[in-house]
Amino acid sequence: xxxxxxxxxxxxxxxxxxxxxxxxxxxxxxxxxxxxxxxxxxxxxxxxxxxxxxxxxxxxxxxxxxxxxxxxxxxxxxxxxxxxxxxxxxxxxxxxxxxxxxxxxxxxxxxxxxxxxxxxxxxxxxxxxxxxxxxxxxxxxxxxxxxxxxxxxxxxxxxxxxxxxxxxxxxxxxxxxxxxxxxxxxxxxxxxxxxxxxxxxxxxxxxxxxxxxxxxxxxxxxxxxxxxxxxxxxxxxxxxxxxxxxxxxxxxxxxxxxxxxxxxxxxxxxxxxxxxxxxxxxxxxxxxxxxx
Numbered sequence: 552x553x554x555x556x557x558x559x560x561x562x563x564x565x566x567x568x569x570x571x572x573x574x575x576x577x578x579x580x581x582x583x584x585x586x587x588x589x590x591x592x593x594x595x596x597x598x599x600x601x602x603x604x605x606x607x608x609x610x611x612x613x614x615x616x617x618x619x620x621x622x623x624x625x626x627x628x629x630x631x632x633x634x635x636x637x638x639x640x641x642x643x644x645x646x647x648x649x650x651x652x653x654x655x656x657x658x659x660x661x662x663x664x665x666x667x668x669x670x671x672x673x674x675x676x677x678x679x680x681x682x683x684x685x686x687x688x689x690x691x692x693x694x695x696x697x698x699x700x701x702x703x704x705x706x707x708x709x710x711x712x713x714x715x716x717x718x719x720x721x722x723x724x725x726x727x728x729x730x731x732x733x734x735x736x737x738x739x740x741x742x743x744x745x746x747x748x749x750x751x752x753x754x755x756x757x758x759x760x761x762x763x764x765x766x767x768x769x770x771x772x773x774x775x776x777x778x779x780x781x782x783x784x785x786x787x788x789x790x791x792x793x794x795x796x797x798x799x800x801x802x803x804x805x806x807x808x809x810x811x812x813x814x815x816x817x818x819x820x821x822x823x824x825x826x827x828x829x830x831x832x833x834x835x836x837x838x839x840x841x842x843x
Contacts, residue, residue: 553608556590556600557581568658569665575618580653582663582691589663589691592624595647596667596687599627601695601837609695609777609839611714611811615802621648625802626714626811630687630699633679633707635788635819636735643712645678646685654686662692671703681705683825698782698834701825710788710817711835718773720809725749725789727763733820751812754793758819762787766814769843776843779814782834785821789814 556579559572568584574592579599582589590600602608612626623629623643631643641648646669655666669685676682683703690696697711717723726748734740735756747763749755766787768777781787790813792800797808816835823831 553600553602553612557583557588566656566658568663569656576620577618577624580665582665584658584663584691586661586693587663587691589689589695591665591667591689592627593653593667594620594650595624595630596651596669597624597627597629597647598689598695598697599624601691603693603839606839607773607775608716609837611716613803613807615804615807617802623648625800628697628714629712631708631710631712631817632685632699632701633681633683633705633709635708635710635817638708639678644709645675649675651687662690664691665689693838695837696834697836698832701823701831703825704827706822706824707831708817708819708822709833710815710819711833712788712813712815713779713835713837714811714813715768715777715779716773717768717770717810717812719771720751720791720812722771723751723812724769724771725766725812725814726769727766728759728787728789729761729763731760733758733760749789751791751793754791754796756790757788758817759787759789760785760820768812768814771843774842776840778838778840779816780836780838781816782836783823783832784816784818786817786819787815788817788819 561570563571578593580591616625629647632646651667654668657664671682686700688698766779798805825831
């Protein structure tokens with residue numbers, strides 16, 4: 552899937568490194584730079600690919616995802632806002648399925664930057680009765696930086712729902728998660744990790760409520776480590792659907808769970824607060840290195 556995005560026909564060459572292309576019904580901003588390749592959909596301002604030069608793809612994307620207007624994309628980094636999970640309809644909020652606008656871009660020898668914006672409308676006010684302006688800023692280079700900034704007067708829950716590519720989930724361990732967690736598989740039961748580490752023998756869906764500022768994904772079979780730095784967050788969510796749920800999901804291959812893990816920078820147990828001239832923020836920085 553990753554290579555397919557970069558081989559799409561160019562509809563518009565915006566700058567030497569940024570082009571507009573289309574996958575199914577969805578327009579995509581594609582970045583091809585000497586140091587990095589990346590792709591962001593205008594629907595949802597969703598990162599669907601990031602790959603520093605010389606590295607394997609870092610972001611996981613389902614081969615069975617729908618590229619249909621208004622339908623969520625399975626994989627990448629969906630922006631869950633202004634609610635996380637089933638707190639409203641649609642699940643995980645409306646930001647990930649609405650069209651955003653490219654408002655700024657820049658590039659240099661090291662990186663490419665994009666800023667996209669989403670503003671409240673009659674459509675959003677029917678779902679959530681608040682006025683807002685939402686920005687997401689990307690910087691793509693040897694590291695990937697994503698920052699969500701929310702302007703208005705409201706509280707919201709949110710997550711940067713990051714899907715990462717791994718070689719084999721059975722050999723994956725995530726550390727730096729902290730000790731207390733809420734187990735969504737077990738009806739939100741509270742639990743405690745002795746060492747702040749998580750493995751994935753079956754379906755896993757946990758909200759870690761006192762995480763470290765960096766989660767480390769050790770992908771033993773892939774011989775690499777992915778570092779996920781969290782900024783302005785209250786929680787880190789980690790998820791893998793396991794075999795049974797994976798088989799029941801129409802937009803994921805039956806064995807899709809084997810090659811992905813979600814480690815999400817989140818504001819779930821403590822909402823983001825935006826007020827006046829003080830916007831709320833949620834951000835992540837992703838780095839990758841060889842070896843575990």
